Amino acid sequence: xxxxxxxxxxxxxRAADVYIDPWRPVPRALITHAHSDHARWGMQHYxxxxxxxxxxxxxxxxxxxxxxxEFGEQISVNGVQISYxxxxxxxxxxxxxxxxxxxxxxxxxxxxxxxxxxxxxxxxVPCQHFITxxxxxxxxxxxxxxxxxxxxxxxxxTQNAAxxxxxxxxxxxLGKAQRILRNVDRSIGPIFCHGAxxxxxxxxxxxxxxxxxxxxxxxxPGKAEYRRALVVAPPSAQGTPWMRxxxxxxxxxxxxxxxxxxxxxRRAADRGFVLSDHCDWPSLNQAIQxxxxxxxxxxxxxxxxxxxxxxxxxxxxxxxxxxxxxxIDEEEADLKETLAPEGETS
Numbered sequence: 109x110x111x112x113x114x115x116x117x118x119x120x121x122r123a124a125d126v127y128i129d130p131w132r133p134v135p136r137a138l139i140t141h142a143h144s145d146h147a148r149w150g151m152q153h154y155x156x157x158x159x160x161x162x163x164x165x166x167x168x169x170x171x172x173x174x175x176x177x178e179f180g181e182q183i184s185v186n187g188v189q190i191s192y193x194x195x196x197x198x199x200x201x202x203x204x205x206x207x208x209x210x211x212x213x214x215x216x217x218x219x220x221x222x223x224x225x226x227x228x229x230x231x232x233v234p235c236q237h238f239i240t241x242x243x244x245x246x247x248x249x250x251x252x253x254x255x256x257x258x259x260x261x262x263x264x265x266t267q268n269a270a271x272x273x274x275x276x277x278x279x280x281x282l283g284k285a286q287r288i289l290r291n292v293d294r295s296i297g298p299i300f301c302h303g304a305x306x307x308x309x310x311x312x313x314x315x316x317x318x319x320x321x322x323x324x325x326x327x328x329p330g331k332a333e334y335r336r337a338l339v340v341a342p343p344s345a346q347g348t349p350w351m352r353x354x355x356x357x358x359x360x361x362x363x364x365x366x367x368x369x370x371x372x373x374r375r376a377a378d379r380g381f382v383l384s385d386h387c388d389w390p391s392l393n394q395a396i397q398x399x400x401x402x403x404x405x406x407x408x409x410x411x412x413x414x415x416x417x418x419x420x421x422x423x424x425x426x427x428x429x430x431x432x433x434x435x436i437d438e439e440e441a442d443l444k445e446t447l448a449p450e451g452e453t454s
Contacts, residue, residue: 111188111211112237114405114430119215119239123208124188126155128215131433138190140217141201142167142282145434157192159200162311163282179228195219196230197385198283199312205233213237214399218434220384221391222254224287226316230395238401243386243435244364245406245414251364251388254291261381262293264360269297269336274357278343278377281305283385284362285340286312289322298333300325302341302350328353346376364388396422404428408435
């Protein structure tokens with residue numbers, strides 16, 4: 109019997125009687141990060157990194173039972189050694205190492221190798237078995253360095269401000285939004301956030317104190333200050349009456365999917381910026397090689413194609429495609445759970 113199993117409820121460690129990122133209610137859940145496809149409602153008890161906990165309480169309820177665990181801290185459950193390690197995906201995101209009797213597994217959750225300026229940087233954790241995503245697991249997905257992407261965003265914002273247009277940038281409320289807020293050039297103009305982003309900022313502020321400098325969208329339509337502002341909003345706000353207060357405005361979308369021809373057009377945005385919180389193709393391959401795993405399990409994304417590539421091209425590594433419920437579009441799942449209570453998207 110392997111140390112970790114793929115079950116109808118999630119990834120299960122029978123020896124410790126715990127699940128990792130389960131999608132159905134279970135007694136004990138180890139959570140890699142607070143995105144909605146990995147941290148779900150209904151578990152009797154959660155274990156998570158301290159930065160994930162306030163977001164989980166915001167989304168799942170203030171009364172959830174959750175125990176914090178720091179990066180590098182190790183706990184023992186029925187002789188199974190469990191530790192959390194940085195995943196680099198969003199603030200608080202973790203890889204979970206599970207070891208027992210010489211068998212070592214690492215569940216990566218979602219991850220990226222590039223330092224985004226707000227998350228603890230991904231670290232390779234040696235293991236025999238590595239569970240990976242493949243959200244962008246095709247050779248076409250190759251990210252430009254973050255500095256280049258933000259230089260492009262800054263030029264777009266500067267031009268819009270000079271022409272008296274607000275710059276409305278759509279991004280995930282958790283992770284992507286804070287990455288944007290940290291890395292844009294704040295000297296260009298004021299920055300405001302949609303309520304869904306602002307609510308998330310509020311609970312993250314103890315860990316990211318600079319978020320206190322970012323304003324919330326308030327006040328009547330046509331506020332003069334919006335004309336040169338950057339407004340960060342979830343994709344669910346696009347096309348809603350809430351947008352009218354910024355007219356005239358230009359829109360942009362930050363997503364790895366913007367690398368696909370036609371993606372911006374389908375989103376009806378003026379600009380698309382290729383910015384992802386997931387690994388690109390080279391990073392996926394690099395991560396597998398750095399952790400030294402002999403067995404790789406591909407949970408979501410381009411699972412079949414990526415598992416086939418690993419088997420054919422990465423010497424000494426055997427890959428298998430597994431079925432999970434991860435990878436539900438983070439935009440939609442997250443935004444439904446972080447909508448501003450004042451109904452700003454209606």
